[in-house]
Amino acid sequence: xxxxxxxxxxxxxxxxxxxxRFGNRAMTVFFWFIYLYLWRPALFLVAWFFxxxxxxxxxIEQEGYRSLFKxxxxxxxxxxxxxxxxxSWSLYNLVRFRGKExxxxxxxxxxxxxxxxHFSVDPDSLQHWQQARFLTIHHLPDGSVSxxxxxxxx
Numbered sequence: 001x002x003x004x005x006x007x008x009x010x011x012x013x014x015x016x017x018x019x020x021r022f023g024n025r026a027m028t029v030f031f032w033f034i035y036l037y038l039w040r041p042a043l044f045l046v047a048w049f050f051x052x053x054x055x056x057x058x059x060i061e062q063e064g065y066r067s068l069f070k071x072x073x074x075x076x077x078x079x080x081x082x083x084x085x086x087x088s089w090s091l092y093n094l095v096r097f098r099g100k101e102x103x104x105x106x107x108x109x110x111x112x113x114x115x116x117x118h119f120s121v122d123p124d125s126l127q128h129w130q131q132a133r134f135l136t137i138h139h140l141p142d143g144s145v146s147x148x149x150x151x152x153x154x
């Protein structure tokens with residue numbers, strides 16, 4: 001495998017189960033319908049501008065503009081609430097981590113022998129793999145290492 005190849009599982013939809021593909025597509029369609037539903041008042045406004053009579057009947061005769069303004073107020077309030085929540089979270093983090101350059105805790109140091117023992121591999125092989133520029137590690141479903149290929153051609 002070359003370093004420029006990108007073989008992430010996200011680029012291999014054939015690796016997904018039928019249920020995963022179906023669920024992904026169903027959620028996409030569902031949220032597109034919600035998105036279009038939210039744009040419905042604006043679409044009616046554009047239709048009215050171009051002379052479609054249904055908009056005139058709904059928005060003017062039946063006073064639909066009142067519900068449009070009410071809906072825009074609700075949307076504006078939700079957007080304002082989300083903005084305030086994000087700003088509050090930002091200020092909280094600013095106060096909490098002020099003066100700390102590195103917020104992350106450093107992990108404990110482990111020896112190559114401990115790594116080899118954890119993955120059930122030979123320590124000499126592990127050292128050889130750590131010095132290689134490119135290698136491919138194959139895993140079993142339980143996460144254990146099933147094989148390693150060192151690519152010397154690159």
